[in-house]
Amino acid sequence: MRTVSVDIGSTWTKAALFEIEGDNNLRLLNQAVTPTTTHHLAEGFFTCLHHLLEVANARPLLRRGDVTLKYSSSAKGGLAVAAMGLVPSITLEAAKVTAHSAGAKIAQYYAYTLTPQDIRQLEASPPDILLFAGGTDGGETRYGLNNARLLATSELDCAIVYAGNRDIQHEVQQLLAHKQLTIVDNILPELDSPNPLPARQAICDIFLSRIVKGKGLDVIVDETGETPMPTPWTVYELVKLMSQHDDAWQSFMLIDMGGATTDVYSACASTLSPDTVLHGLPEPFVKRTVEGDLGMRVSAAVVGESTRALIDSLFAMQPELHAAFYRYLNKLASCPDSLPTSPEEHRFDALLAGLCVAYASERHAGTKKTVATSAGTVDLQIGRDLTPVRKVVGSGGWLSRAATFDIHRWLKYRDLDARGNRILLPTQFDYYRDEKGLIPLLANSARLYPQAAALASIHCLTPNPR
Numbered sequence: 001m002r003t004v005s006v007d008i009g010s011t012w013t014k015a016a017l018f019e020i021e022g023d024n025n026l027r028l029l030n031q032a033v034t035p036t037t038t039h040h041l042a043e044g045f046f047t048c049l050h051h052l053l054e055v056a057n058a059r060p061l062l063r064r065g066d067v068t069l070k071y072s073s074s075a076k077g078g079l080a081v082a083a084m085g086l087v088p089s090i091t092l093e094a095a096k097v098t099a100h101s102a103g104a105k106i107a108q109y110y111a112y113t114l115t116p117q118d119i120r121q122l123e124a125s126p127p128d129i130l131l132f133a134g135g136t137d138g139g140e141t142r143y144g145l146n147n148a149r150l151l152a153t154s155e156l157d158c159a160i161v162y163a164g165n166r167d168i169q170h171e172v173q174q175l176l177a178h179k180q181l182t183i184v185d186n187i188l189p190e191l192d193s194p195n196p197l198p199a200r201q202a203i204c205d206i207f208l209s210r211i212v213k214g215k216g217l218d219v220i221v222d223e224t225g226e227t228p229m230p231t232p233w234t235v236y237e238l239v240k241l242m243s244q245h246d247d248a249w250q251s252f253m254l255i256d257m258g259g260a261t262t263d264v265y266s267a268c269a270s271t272l273s274p275d276t277v278l279h280g281l282p283e284p285f286v287k288r289t290v291e292g293d294l295g296m297r298v299s300a301a302v303v304g305e306s307t308r309a310l311i312d313s314l315f316a317m318q319p320e321l322h323a324a325f326y327r328y329l330n331k332l333a334s335c336p337d338s339l340p341t342s343p344e345e346h347r348f349d350a351l352l353a354g355l356c357v358a359y360a361s362e363r364h365a366g367t368k369k370t371v372a373t374s375a376g377t378v379d380l381q382i383g384r385d386l387t388p389v390r391k392v393v394g395s396g397g398w399l400s401r402a403a404t405f406d407i408h409r410w411l412k413y414r415d416l417d418a419r420g421n422r423i424l425l426p427t428q429f430d431y432y433r434d435e436k437g438l439i440p441l442l443a444n445s446a447r448l449y450p451q452a453a454a455l456a457s458i459h460c461l462t463p464n465p466r
Helices: 041-053 059-064 088-101 116-124 142-152 166-175 195-211 217-224 231-245 300-306 308-314 319-334 345-362 397-401 407-413 439-445 449-461
Strands: 001-008 013-023 025-035 067-073 079-085 106-112 129-132 159-162 180-183 254-256 262-267 274-281 284-289 366-375 376-382 389-393 430-433
Touching: 001 159, 001 439, 013 041, 013 397, 013 439, 025 041, 025 407, 025 449, 041 067, 041 217, 041 262, 041 345, 059 067, 059 217, 067 217, 067 231, 067 439, 079 088, 088 106, 088 116, 088 129, 088 231, 088 284, 106 116, 106 284, 116 308, 129 142, 129 195, 142 166, 166 180, 180 195, 195 439, 231 254, 231 262, 231 284, 231 449, 254 345, 254 439, 284 345, 300 308, 300 319, 300 345, 308 319, 308 345, 319 376, 345 397, 345 407, 389 397, 389 439, 439 449
Parallel strands: 001 067, 079 106, 079 129, 129 159, 159 180, 254 389, 274 376, 389 430
Antiparallel strands: 001 013, 013 025, 254 262, 262 284, 366 376
16 A cells, blocks of 8 residues: 655655555655745645656545545644743643644743733734643632633634633633633643643644644645644654654654754653752653744744854854854745855854754753752752663754764753753764654654554664764
């Protein structure tokens, strides 16, 4: 049986044709890539599909069932979610983790009571979805009710998923009945019992039923009979499958660097070294973070602002190169399909990639600091300790192709963050490249052939000698 996988990215639309052989072997037959047509995603989608299948019209093949189709999209920067919780390190953090695992990027986040300025910000830049969390079941209700009242009188026009304290579900339903409201189980019913799946599924359902419309994805749905999934959702599930399939890959990191965002995934048990205390919630075995200000093309100019301190230090003695680098970033942002044309631009591309890897990885990892207590000093850890991880994967167009990129230099470019906390990233690891750019495409195929896709994902990786 032949199956087609298509991934619509912010810059490129990629496709692969696989054939399933036996129970667990996915054989690659062909690949294709075309620029993403951001004005109407269906145009680039079908162009890529026709190139892949080497036909003038792929629709009859799909209708007859000659090939199966699964596809995903992260175009236009992906799914934007505003996360709202109570305590920043508890329910707000749970909301962020839930949204990230559902394939979203966090556009805004809020804790405790919304202010009039917060409401104006939401109204001015509405997310696709507001994930409204806060309070364990039977816990604090005052903040949640106050925020519901403020949202009720606001002009915010977006889907709202309420996943907070169940004690006020009825009041929230009444207050927000005129909004696009979905109520699900609490994402944190008890402090030590995260429950992200109902909210995660609600986010995905809203993506499928509402957000695909108006971007050309609805045309693809109508003509193929298949619905898309958010690319990060499918990759998240593939990372989980890879970790479960092979003991040698039980613990690893994957950095997926695209034109608009840099996503970081890690499969790693939450561990604490001796004399270490965890502050905040334990993190899930598979974690994803997405950085919407770190990307190789669409977000290039924003990278220059987000990482300015490091850029300034790197070019401290080279003002002309400093200015040239910023000109290059602006060029990429205005022409996302640009490729480097000179040795200097190739060098700038490598620097841009390094900045994305450095900052995205640091934001993903946990930190540790020493604090004094009445019983002596202890290490206080926030987030996960990735120092035991021994495998790192680079994916996305640029990382997939860059055989000479020294990721070891950038993954942990500094030991301490700006507050003096130790950054818990791996220092000794083997690096693998998704050389053919198959990870997001195999992630789609995993919806049909989970074990075969996990095995093919591991086998497609190319070890990168240091």
